[in-house]
Amino acid sequence: MIPAFDLKRQHQSIRAELDEAYARVLERGAFILGEEVEAFEAEFANYCGTKYAVGVASGTEALQLALSACGVRPRDDVLTVSHTAVATVAAVKFIGARPRFADVDLARYALDPEKLESSITQKTRALLPVHLYGGAAEMTPILDFARARGLVVVEDAAQAHGAVYRGRKVGGWGNAAAFSFYPTKNLGALGDGGAITTDDSRVAEKARLLRQYGWKERYVSSSKGINSRLDEMQAAFLRVKLRHLNVWNQRRRRIADIYFEALSALDLTLPLRPQDGEHVFHQFVIRSPRRDELREHLKREGIGTLIHYPMPVHLQPAYADIKIPRGALQNSEQAAREVLSLPIFPELTDDEARQVADAIRLFFKNA
Ligand SMILES: Cc1ncc(COP(=O)(O)O)c(C=O)c1O
Known part of the structure; x- marks a missing residue:
């Protein structure tokens, strides 16, 4: 069986370092917003090439706090995908x-x-591009457009830790960016976590206030805020994993190369290999009108795959009130019908990647 992803393999490879981090935090006995979080914030900002990083409880809340800290208010329009x-x-x-x-x-x-x-629209206040699957959105024209109209740009970088666009890492392009450390991400915690990156000291300061009740000093709320803190244990684990991230991303690119080489002649659409940066292949996503049959075939061959994502958000019941009819976003709807994510994670072996490619070739040969 070749799984779509396998976190156990990763944790086996760095078990001693994780044990050491756990012991250090336990021994110190402080668990919320302490020296591990501070150190991780500095290291992650340095990694992303931004002045600030603010650790929060999840990627979703990183987005909420980043948007709010950038001045997006209730009833403003936010344009996204x-x-x-x-x-x-x-x-x-x-x-x-x-x-x-x-x-x-x-x-x-x-x-x-x-x-x-x-x-x-008249009410658009912010653009929210997503660096999906580990590849960067086209930030130059997006930022040009935003600047010309006085719009804020917040990047959703939840899937793209380390991805580069035109010489600069994602997370440093917009007014702010949001990262997720959900365990399966390229940089994942052993639980939930997230961070906001920015070069703007005011945005960083607002995000810090928002994540803890608006406290400037303890027990005094100078503004309104919530509880969205990154905890010390997760920050300590993230510091361990951040040290490995470049090697892990390289390994993902190596697996992607195997797929590119083995699958290029087939009747399916491969991911874009960016000429203007570096992809970090959070997912390796192929596209085919025969996606469902192919997925079944791979399952029979013992190969796990995933679909990111089977239903675009505008067609989901909870978002019917946005009133975007079926057919209005044709590419998004086509993607939902045709995309398939192949196994890709740093510990997948070259042999396993070749087995996946062989099984896909078999499917198209028999067609
Ligand atoms: C593109 C994208 N945005 C936001 C999130 C939210 O992150 P979290 O699950 O940490 O809240 C995720 C991850 O699930 C994601 O993939």
């Missing part, structure tokens, strides 16, 4: 703002800069 994790849109809703959608392009599976003009 429908082909994404539902969390992107849920975060907009939970701060009382209104999600609006522009279609994705089918090469990057990201916000299509060509669609921005026709998708904004």
Whole structure:
């Protein structure tokens, strides 16, 4: 059996380092917003090439706090994509703002800069591009568009730790960015976690206030806030894993190369290999109108696959009130019908990747 992902293999390989981090935090006896969180924030900001990182409780809350800290208010419109994790849109809703959608392009599976003009409204306050699957959205035209209209840009970088666009890592392009440390992410905690990155000291300061009751000093709320803290144990584990992230991302690219080479002649669409940066292959996503049959075939061959995502957000029952009819976002709907995520994680062996590719070739040979 070749699984879609396997966290046990990763944790076996760094078990001693994780044990040491756990023991250190337990011994110290402080568990919330302490020296591990501070150290991780500095190390993660340094990794992303931003001035600040603010640790929070999840990627979803990183989005909420980043949007709020950038000045997005209830009833503002936030333009994003429908082909994404539902969390992107849920975060907009939970701060009382209104999600609006522009279609994705089918090469990057990201916000299509060509669609921005026709998708904004008088009330649009922010653009929320998603760096889906580990590849960057086209930030230059998106930022040009935003600057010309005085819009804020918040990046959803939940799937793209370490991805590079035009010489700069994601997380440093917009006014702020949100990362998730959900365990299966390229940089994952042993539980939930998230972070906001920014170069703007005011945004960082607001995010810090928002994550802990608006406290500037203990027990005195100078503004309104919630509890969305990263805890010491997760920060300690994340510090261990951050040290391995570059090697893990390289390993993902190596597996992607095996897939690219073995699958290029087949009648399916492979991911874009960006010429203007570095993909970190959080997912390796192929596309075929015969996706469901192919998935069944791979299952019979003992190969796990996933679908990210089977239903675009605008067609989900909870978001019917946004009133985007079926057919309105054609690329997003086509992606939902055709995408398939192949096994990719740093500990997948070359041999396993070749077995996956052979099984896919067999499917198309027998067709
Ligand atoms: C694109 C995207 N945005 C936001 C999130 C939300 O992150 P979390 O699960 O940490 O809340 C995720 C992860 O699930 C994601 O993939």
